[in-house]
Amino acid sequence: MTLLSKDSITNLKLKSLTPNKIYNVNCIQGMSEIPDKKIDLIVTDPPFAINFKATKANYNRTASRVMQGYNEIKPEDYYDFTFQWMSEAFRILKDSGSMYVFSGWNNLKDILMALDDVGFVTINHLIWKYQFGVVTKKKFVTSHYHCLYVCKNPKKRKFYPFSRFKKDSKNKEGRSLHYKDKEDVWEIKREYWTGDEKTPTKLPSEIIEKIMQYSSKRGDLVLDPFLGSGQVAVISKKNGRKFLGFEIVKEYYSFAKKRLDKNIYRIKK
Template sequence: MDCLEGMKYIDDNSIDLVITDPPFAIDFKAKKGNYHRTKSRVLEGYNEIPKESYYEFSINWMKEIYRILKESGSMYVFSGWNNLKDILNAIDDTGFVTVNHIIWKYQFGVVTTRKYVTSHYHCLYVCKNDKKRKFFPYARFGKNEKDQDNHSLHYKDKEDVWIIDREYWNGDIKTPTKLPLELVKKILQYSSERGDIVLDPFLGSGQVIIASKMMERKYIGFEIVEDYYRFCKERLESGNYRIKDKKIGDALTLFDTERN
């Protein structure tokens, strides 16, 4: 169901962490042959939001998040540059406190001839109460852990530019957009702990709740595109991280993903 309807069933101050990548406000073609994408394996149905309505769309779902998020909780919202202004205004107008503005740098963008190539994404890390929010600074690297050049590993890992490659799902069924597993797991490690409730109001392929299941978090998500919902549910129930095209071979299991 629509997250605005679904979140009405969630109690006030009950969610520990929100990670979400809302729909774009651009003329997005799900099956466009960018990034060596095989059109036949991309699921139809990407939900588009008109640009002129994007602020209203954003503030409506953020108000519900603000209600259901714990004082100790936080939210990570991903955004492209095109609708960033509306996202930032909605964050401020809803009452969230901005903790960090993270840049996710990935390995490729669409080739251009009259402007610079866009190869990054914005991530707004926000909370309700900056004094009470959870954050685990040494969840990934110890306080005194060093690399081979004697540089602090935890310091480098917590810098606000994250260089993480997009995932290639060659031969797999997929939705038009998805966050890499490494990116979601990093957020889960720093801003949640086992047993916490993680919410994604715009599930898409289900990366957030798949990662949450792997890391022993509880999870809630909403999706209005039926094919995406079924795809996400199949991944959860089968234990397969990637669903292979039947002509290609077997699926990659959650266990295999964790091991690799």
């Protein structure tokens, strides 16, 4: 993902932009083509703003199976970059809509500042706790990820509290299932696509489905400005949502499109 000047956005018009399609374009260019207040839900995992190595031999990745091309943002540019795409996201989000932004700890301050400066209202600061992090010797192990759940208009925001469990549903110990499911720490395992073609990062399907079930309904339009492997679009299609996505890296876009066109979740290398 790279920053675009206003002139470059104006000169790069898309021929058409319709639901249930993804586009190999910069997200700011893509969002500029969407009319005001058209999107019901945004779920996205922006670039990290770190020196990220796509084929680094961690998390059980095999370098030959990880696609190259990951675009990164310099730390000193990260706030401006974030403010720019979030401003477009705010414009196209419905008053009743919501946005979920994933972030590591290193660029969290820029994410939080940009959300406030653009005008988003923070509903929850969610923590995704996954099964393990990278072993460290001089600091504590990082084994979680942040997710900022925000909206445009808190009075009109839609939320479906019993979409996953009924109000009186209980577990074997007699505790409320829907209460546990709505706590702000989510323990969800990472997905490791051993032996499959993959991009260097992706959100697990379980966490995307959970977000969609609480903050959208069938037929709603879901956008991911940083599509990557296509997870949000693929899960949207599976769950009866309309989708839009933008991905600037040609290899990632082609991979996501293949998954959508063939209705395949995992692709063997």
